[in-house]
Amino acid sequence: MKKYLFIIPILSIIFALEACAEPFQGGIEKQEFIKSNRIVDSATNQPISNAEIFIPQSNFRTTTDGNGYFTLRADMDGDMIISVQKDGYRPFTTTFLKDTNSPLKLSLVKEKPADISIECEMCHLGDDTYSSNSANSAEFKIKSIGPFYTKNFQIPKGIKDKDCYIVIGSIIGVDTELARKMGQNHANSYATPPEVFFNGVKISEIQLNGDNQKIKIPNNLIRENTENEVTIRTGHNVLKSDRFDYDDIEFMNLSFQAE
Numbered sequence: 458m459k460k461y462l463f464i465i466p467i468l469s470i471i472f473a474l475e476a477c478a479e480p481f482q483g484g485i486e487k488q489e490f491i492k493s494n495r496i497v498d499s500a501t502n503q504p505i506s507n508a509e510i511f512i513p514q515s516n517f518r519t520t521t522d523g524n525g526y527f528t529l530r531a532d533m534d535g536d537m538i539i540s541v542q543k544d545g546y547r548p549f550t551t552t553f554l555k556d557t558n559s560p561l562k563l564s565l566v567k568e569k570p571a572d573i574s575i576e577c578e579m580c581h582l583g584d585d586t587y588s589s590n591s592a593n594s595a596e597f598k599i600k601s602i603g604p605f606y607t608k609n610f611q612i613p614k615g616i617k618d619k620d621c622y623i624v625i626g627s628i629i630g631v632d633t634e635l636a637r638k639m640g641q642n643h644a645n646s647y648a649t650p651p652e653v654f655f656n657g658v659k660i661s662e663i664q665l666n667g668d669n670q671k672i673k674i675p676n677n678l679i680r681e682n683t684e685n686e687v688t689i690r691t692g693h694n695v696l697k698s699d700r701f702d703y704d705d706i707e708f709m710n711l712s713f714q715a716e
């Protein structure tokens with residue numbers, strides 16, 4: 458046993474030297490982040506195998522192994538949205554911050570009968586012009602669909618007396634004054650907050666970037682057994698005067714939940 462204890466430090470030194478010998482490529486050091494991350498069931502804490510992980514900004518996909526582990530082999534040089542899908546569970550997104558050093562442990566919540574997924578894709582709102590100091594601008598890879606997103610979806614009967622929410626899985630790029638105060642961006646100016654409308658009535662303003670933002674829907678706005686409309690309109694820069702500038706934002710995983 459003593460012999461092995463001696464060998465391990467030697468091997469460590471050899472590996473450390475190997476790591477130092479990593480060649481520079483085109484003057485840029487090749488960097489890869491390899492992390493052991495895990496996905497579990499929020500109620501039982503049991504690992505979830507074969508969950509699909511997707512990072513739209515880098516087009517990176519992987520799945521969890523039999524013990525719920527997954528590895529990120531992406532050049533995570535900025536804050537990015539990680540999306541997780543698994544049958545029987547609510548679609549899940551989380552914002553991975555570039556200075557995150559510890560492995561991720563993500564908890565998925567079982568799908569409920571009243572859950573309605575409105576949008577799984579990542580959406581970019583704005584005009585595709587933004588400062589490099591804008592929150593998360595380095596991650597914008599998807600072309601803008603314009604200043605607003607709108608979608609109709611059916612709400613079944615028997616929902617009206619429950620607590621109903623529009624849930625935004627993750628949102629990045631919001632450049633409000635509050636987001637700037639909280640250190641989420643370093644832009645010189647700021648923008649009005651994105652607004653959320655339900656059946657034509659404004660129900661919320663989004664002041665900050667982040668995950669799992671739940672917006673309560675007033676029950677009198679909900680139409681049962683027919684189509685309902687949700688709209689997200691991005692804000693605009695308040696200090697620029699030479700041209701109208703929409704705030705460029707991205708969101709992913711929009712759903713309706715009743716509890």
Ligand SMILES: [Ca+2]
Nearest residue numbers: 586587703705
């Ligand atoms: Ca813009």
